[in-house]
Amino acid sequence: MKLVVAVIQDKDSGKLLEALVEDGFKATKLASTGGFLKAGNTTVLIGVEDNKTQQVVKLIKKICKAREKTVTTMSPIGGAVESYVPYPVEIVVGGATIFVLDVDQFERV
Amino acid sequence: MKLVVAVIQDKDSGKLLEALVEDGFKATKLASTGGFLKAGNTTVLIGVEDNKTQQVVKLIKKICKAREKTVTTMSPIGGAVESYVPYPVEIVVGGATIFVLDVDQFERV
Amino acid sequence: MKLVVAVIQDKDSGKLLEALVEDGFKATKLASTGGFLKAGNTTVLIGVEDNKTQQVVKLIKKICKAREKTVTTMSPIGGAVESYVPYPVEIVVGGATIFVLDVDQFERV
Ligand code: NI
Ligand code: NI
Numbered sequence A, B, C: 001m002k003l004v005v006a007v008i009q010d011k012d013s014g015k016l017l018e019a020l021v022e023d024g025f026k027a028t029k030l031a032s033t034g035g036f037l038k039a040g041n042t043t044v045l046i047g048v049e050d051n052k053t054q055q056v057v058k059l060i061k062k063i064c065k066a067r068e069k070t071v072t073t074m075s076p077i078g079g080a081v082e083s084y085v086p087y088p089v090e091i092v093v094g095g096a097t098i099f100v101l102d103v104d105q106f107e108r109v
């Protein structure tokens, strides 16, 4: 048995939990931090049999991988601070940090 | 040293933490998830000396084990949706998922 | 790779996270418990390369170690419950419980 500890973005957590359930895995979502360091992050715990560990890791990577997203922002033009034009900017969203821990003993009751 | 990670129902957490303290164990309760998957769950971390691990596991199993509980619900009678009768239903409450992890190094300061 | 799980006091968490970032470590703060047992505590997860584990452990010990703090409290004098005098009392603040776990597999995506 392994315990997968995954730190992911809040916005990816719904999709990940749904995908895990569909594939028959059980996950527990810890309340997100609210901390300045990783605001908007969620930690997910997934207990998994050894031979299915890579399936879970791949699923997390697929759903949560860091990707570019285009958002529209505003920028002032020239010296006139009152004049703004909308323009697209690419930002990075998502990302996951995954720790796989070995489990000495596993019990469900 | 072992780290016991137990996912239990919120409603069992008070009783479990009290029992752990009485037996001389130290536990930390992580904020419950609020997630759709395991709403109402709490994750408890318990650091324990190797030779007392089974004592902790048994305590969790005893207090948090899934059990049937009779609740009274209402059901409509026949075709008249306005007529309801109360009747008892058995639901399952409690339950625990327990992971025992080996600890490389333990420090208290 | 190691996963350091540190249970510390809320009031030390800002300073610890700042120090960890300065030294190039990545940490995740789990929401504090709210539980009666360890009210005011925060659990911090830190992924660290094996050879830097002691650096992280030392940093936590330095910043979070239990220490005495003098606070001023009030005490009634003699029989007249209306008469109070302020006097200094030493209380213990801080403290940390640190678990270092071995990581089977580590992925960042
Ligand atoms: Ni195993
Ligand atoms: Ni050990």
Ligand code: NI
Binding pocket: C001, C002, C050, C102, C103, C104
């Ligand atoms: Ni390692």
